[in-house]
Amino acid sequence: MREKxxxxxxxxxxxxxxxxxxxxWMPDYDEACQEHMRDPxxxxxxxxxxxxxxxxxxxxxxxxxxYAKWFVNGKLNITYNCLDRHVNGDRKDKPAIxxxxxxxxxxxxxxxxxxxxxxxxxxxxxxxxxxxxxRVCIYMPLVPEQVIAMLACARIGAVHSVVFGGFGAGxxxxxxxxxxxxxxxxxxxxxxxxxxxxxxxxxxxxLTQAPCVEKAVILxxxxxxxDLDPALEVDYADLCHEAGPDCPAEVMESEDPLFxxxxxxxxxxxKGIVHTCGGYMxxxxxxxRNVFDIKExxxxxxxxxxxWITGHSYIIYxxxxxxxxxxxxxxxPDYPDPGTYWRLxxxxxxxxxxxxxxxxxxxxxxxxxxxxxxDLSSLRVLGSVGEPLNPEAFEWYYHHxxxxxxxxxxxxxxxxxxxxxxxxxxxxxxxxxxAGKAIPGTIVDVVDRAGNPVRxxxxxxxxxxxxxxAMLRTVYGNDERYRTYWExxxxxxxxGDLAVKDEEGYIMILGRTDxxxxxxxxxxxxxxxxxxxxxxxxxxxxxxxxxxxxxKGNIIKAFVTLCVGVNSGDGLSAELARHVRSNLGPVAVPAxxxxxxxxxxxxSGKIMRRVLRARELGMDPGDISTLEE
Ligand code: WTA
Numbered sequence: 001m002r003e004k005x006x007x008x009x010x011x012x013x014x015x016x017x018x019x020x021x022x023x024x025w026m027p028d029y030d031e032a033c034q035e036h037m038r039d040p041x042x043x044x045x046x047x048x049x050x051x052x053x054x055x056x057x058x059x060x061x062x063x064x065x066x067y068a069k070w071f072v073n074g075k076l077n078i079t080y081n082c083l084d085r086h087v088n089g090d091r092k093d094k095p096a097i098x099x100x101x102x103x104x105x106x107x108x109x110x111x112x113x114x115x116x117x118x119x120x121x122x123x124x125x126x127x128x129x130x131x132x133x134x135r136v137c138i139y140m141p142l143v144p145e146q147v148i149a150m151l152a153c154a155r156i157g158a159v160h161s162v163v164f165g166g167f168g169a170g171x172x173x174x175x176x177x178x179x180x181x182x183x184x185x186x187x188x189x190x191x192x193x194x195x196x197x198x199x200x201x202x203x204x205x206x207l208t209q210a211p212c213v214e215k216a217v218i219l220x221x222x223x224x225x226x227d228l229d230p231a232l233e234v235d236y237a238d239l240c241h242e243a244g245p246d247c248p249a250e251v252m253e254s255e256d257p258l259f260x261x262x263x264x265x266x267x268x269x270x271k272g273i274v275h276t277c278g279g280y281m282x283x284x285x286x287x288x289r290n291v292f293d294i295k296e297x298x299x300x301x302x303x304x305x306x307x308w309i310t311g312h313s314y315i316i317y318x319x320x321x322x323x324x325x326x327x328x329x330x331x332x333p334d335y336p337d338p339g340t341y342w343r344l345x346x347x348x349x350x351x352x353x354x355x356x357x358x359x360x361x362x363x364x365x366x367x368x369x370x371x372x373x374x375d376l377s378s379l380r381v382l383g384s385v386g387e388p389l390n391p392e393a394f395e396w397y398y399h400h401x402x403x404x405x406x407x408x409x410x411x412x413x414x415x416x417x418x419x420x421x422x423x424x425x426x427x428x429x430x431x432x433x434x435a436g437k438a439i440p441g442t443i444v445d446v447v448d449r450a451g452n453p454v455r456x457x458x459x460x461x462x463x464x465x466x467x468x469x470a471m472l473r474t475v476y477g478n479d480e481r482y483r484t485y486w487e488x489x490x491x492x493x494x495x496g497d498l499a500v501k502d503e504e505g506y507i508m509i510l511g512r513t514d515x516x517x518x519x520x521x522x523x524x525x526x527x528x529x530x531x532x533x534x535x536x537x538x539x540x541x542x543x544x545x546x547x548x549x550x551x552k553g554n555i556i557k558a559f560v561t562l563c564v565g566v567n568s569g570d571g572l573s574a575e576l577a578r579h580v581r582s583n584l585g586p587v588a589v590p591a592x593x594x595x596x597x598x599x600x601x602x603x604s605g606k607i608m609r610r611v612l613r614a615r616e617l618g619m620d621p622g623d624i625s626t627l628e629e
Pocket of ligand 1: 263308309310384385386387388389410411412413414415416435495496497509511512518521522523
C-alpha cells in the first residue's frame with residue numbers, strides 16, 4: 001500500500017522579502033516551536049495573559065484523554081476582549097466593521113458603535129427570556145447585524161448556532177431541533193446577484209417543523225417592511241429600541257459553551273461541534289494575530305460567511321479580539337462583474353485578504369485582466385482556506401493578486417479545530433501545493449492506522465497529537481461521536497484528511513478519507529444529500545459521490561434508482577435538483593444525476609460509493625479501497 005500511495009513532491013519554493021520576518025510578531029518559527037516544546041503550559045499561559053480575564057485560571061490544561069479543559073476555573077467574556085478592551089483602550093474610534101452591499105451601499109461601525117449595538121441587542125434578547133446556556137439560532141444575511149447577533153449572544157452567555165443563510169428549510173429545521181434553540185434570529189431577505197432571497201419565508205417553513213422556537217427576531221431590510229406575526233415574530237429594530245443601552249458582559253467560566261456550529265458528518269446527520277469560551281478565545285486570538293501577522297493599521301477582509309467556522313474565528317472572534325478592522329461584503333465575487341473583489345480591495349485599502357481556492361480558481365478563469373484593472377498595492381498578506389490550494393492556483397494568486405510581494409498563508413484547519421493548525425508562518429519559505437507546518441503550540445503528524453509516523457513522501461492520516469486550546473469539546477448531544485475523533489487512531493485526534501510530509505516537514509493535504517465532499521469549499525456529507533434525494537417520492541435509493549472539478553474542487557454526482565413505475569423523463573432531474581435545493585440549499589444540489597437500475601452494495605447492504613467513484617473516474621476500485629475508511 002505504501003508504495004502505491006507514494007506522492008511526487010514538487011521542489012519549487014518562494015522566499016518572502018526578509019522584511020516580513022524582521023517585523024513579524026513571530027519572527028522565528030523554530031524558536032517558537034522550541035518554546036512550546038520546552039513547556040507547553042507556559043507557552044499558552046503567556047499567550048492567554050495578553051487578553052483580559054475577570055479571574056485568572058488555576059491550571060492551563062487538564063487533560064483527561066480524550067477530554068480537555070483549558071484555563072481551568074478562569075473567568076472571562078470573549079466579547080469583553082472583542083469590544084470593551086478596545087473601547088476602554090485606544091481603539092474606540094477605530095472602524096471595527098466596514099460593510100458593503102451588492103449595490104455599493106456602505107456601513108461603517110467603529111468599535112464604540114459595535115459595542116453599543118451589541119449591548120442593546122443583548123438586552124433585547126434577554127427581554128425575550130434568553131439567558132446563559134440557552135441556544136439561539138442565527139440564520140442571517142451577511143450584514144453587520146449578523147455579527148452583532150453573535151456577539152450579543154456571547155455577551156449574555158447564550159450559545160449561538162449560526163446556520164449559513166444559503167441553507168434550505170430542511171437543513172435549518174434539523175439544526176434548530178438538534179440544538180433545541182429557543183429563539184431564531186433572521187431577516188426578511190438576503191440579496192444575491194441583485195435578487196432578494198426570502199430568508200424569512202424559508203425560516204417560516206423550517207419553524208413549522210421546529211416547535212422548540214418560541215420567538216423569531218426579524219431584521220426588516222425591505223421597504224415597506226413585511227407584516228410580522230405578533231404571536232411569533234419580533235422586529236429587530238423595535239427590540240433594540242425598547243432595550244436598555246448598557247449590558248455588562250456576563251461572567252463566563254472558561255469551559256462554558258460559547259457556540260455550536262454544525263458540520264457535515266461522514267454518516268448520518270450533521271454534527272453540532274461545541275466550542276467553549278476560554279480556549280477558543282485564546283486559540284483564535286493567537287492564530288489571527290500571528291498567522292496573518294495583523295498590525296494596527298491593517299484592514300482585514302475574510303470573504304467567508306460568518307455561518308462557517310472561518311467566519312466565526314477570523315471575521316469575528318479572533319480578529320476582533322486582536323482589534324483589527326474587518327471588511328464584510330454581502331453578495332457574490334463575480335457580481336456585478338468579475339472585478340468586484342479587486343475593486344473593493346482598492347477602494348477599501350484592504351491589506352490582508354483571506355479567501356478560498358475555489359474563488360481563486362474562478363478568478364483565474366475570468367482572466368488576468370480583471371485584477372490588472374485595479375490597484376492592489378495595499379495588499380500585504382494573502383490567505384487561503386477550505387481545501388487544498390493547488391500549485392497552479394497558488395502561482396496565480398501569488399503573482400496576479402500578490403504581485404510577488406505578499407506571503408501566501410495556506411491555512412489547514414477544521415470546524416472541529418476552531419483555529420488554524422497547519423500553515424506557513426509569515427516570512428518562512430513557501431512551497432506551492434503544501435499548506436506548511438504545524439503552527440507553534442500544536443503537534444501534527446502524518447501516520448498509519450496504528451499511529452506510527454510514515455516516511456516522508458508517503459501518504460498517511462493527518463493527526464494532531466496533543467490537545468490545543470480551541471479544540472472542540474464534544475458533539476452536541478452525542479459524546480459518542482466526539483470520542484471517535486480521538487479513538488480511531490490510538491492516542492491522536494484524527495482529522496479525516498490524508499496528507500503527506502516532505503523531508504523538511506512541510507505538509508501537503510491530499511483530500512478526505514471519508515464520505516465528505518468539499519464543494520467550492522463547503523463540506524457536504526453524502527448522507528445528507530442522499531437522504532434529501534430519497535425523500536422525493538420518485539426515488540428509491542440514491543448514492544452520491546464527489547467528482548473532481550477544475551473550479552469547485554469537486555461537484556456532486558448522484559446515482560439514483562427510481563421507484564417502480566416512475567421514469568426519468570419529463571424533467572425529473574430538474575425536479576430532483578429543486579427538491580434538494582429547497583431541502584438543503586443550493587450548495588448541495590447535484591450537478592449530475594444518473595439513473596441506474598441498481599447500486600453496488602456490500603453483502604451487509606452498505607452502498608459502495610467508492611465503486612461508483614472509481615467507475616466514474618476510470619480507476620480500478622481496488623486501488624483506492626485502501627484510502628477508504
Ligand atoms: C479541508 C474549514 C486543504 C480539509 C476551515 C478539512 C483544507 C476540511 C484546508 C474542514 C487547506 C480546510 N488545505 N484542505 N488549507 N482547509 N481543508 O470544517 O479536508 O469547513 O478537513 O473547516 O476542509 O472543513 P471545515
